[in-house]
Amino acid sequence: MPSNNKQKPEERDSFCRIRDSFRHFARKSSEVLGTAWAFIGSLIIIAVWGLTGPMFHFSDTWQLIINTGTTIVTFLMVFLIQNTQNRDAKAMHLKLDELIRAIEGARNRLVDLEKLSDEELKQLEEQFTRLRNKASERASEIEEIEEEKEAHYT
Numbered sequence: 001m002p003s004n005n006k007q008k009p010e011e012r013d014s015f016c017r018i019r020d021s022f023r024h025f026a027r028k029s030s031e032v033l034g035t036a037w038a039f040i041g042s043l044i045i046i047a048v049w050g051l052t053g054p055m056f057h058f059s060d061t062w063q064l065i066i067n068t069g070t071t072i073v074t075f076l077m078v079f080l081i082q083n084t085q086n087r088d089a090k091a092m093h094l095k096l097d098e099l100i101r102a103i104e105g106a107r108n109r110l111v112d113l114e115k116l117s118d119e120e121l122k123q124l125e126e127q128f129t130r131l132r133n134k135a136s137e138r139a140s141e142i143e144e145i146e147e148e149k150e151a152h153y154t
Helices: 009-033 036-051 060-102 118-153
Strands: none
Touching: 009 060, 036 060
């Protein structure tokens, strides 16, 4: 939600509390639901559902239960996962930005790299490819010189 000067302070505080509550809920949910126990639990649910099939004569209602349940869970998990990934990506970008700023000689242009256009990213990728190739060629040359020195002294 963009900041709005016309918004009352209590409305901003309320929104911040909701956002923070969701962030906390999403983080805890991803920690719990990303475990082996959660996976085993889901397997048990599916097994129980499958075993009840004969009891319900594999009816349309029986099938609808699992379809509806998995659809709802998937729908909700998308938001939880996306929230967690957005926060993790933002934290990673900030850490990398700090490293770039702290290293003398680093190109500060690489700070906020994620905000560049696709064309700018492609050009930068091409620059790094050229740098990598030059470094590889130089490493090969140094390796050859070292091998010649070893052969000469042995």
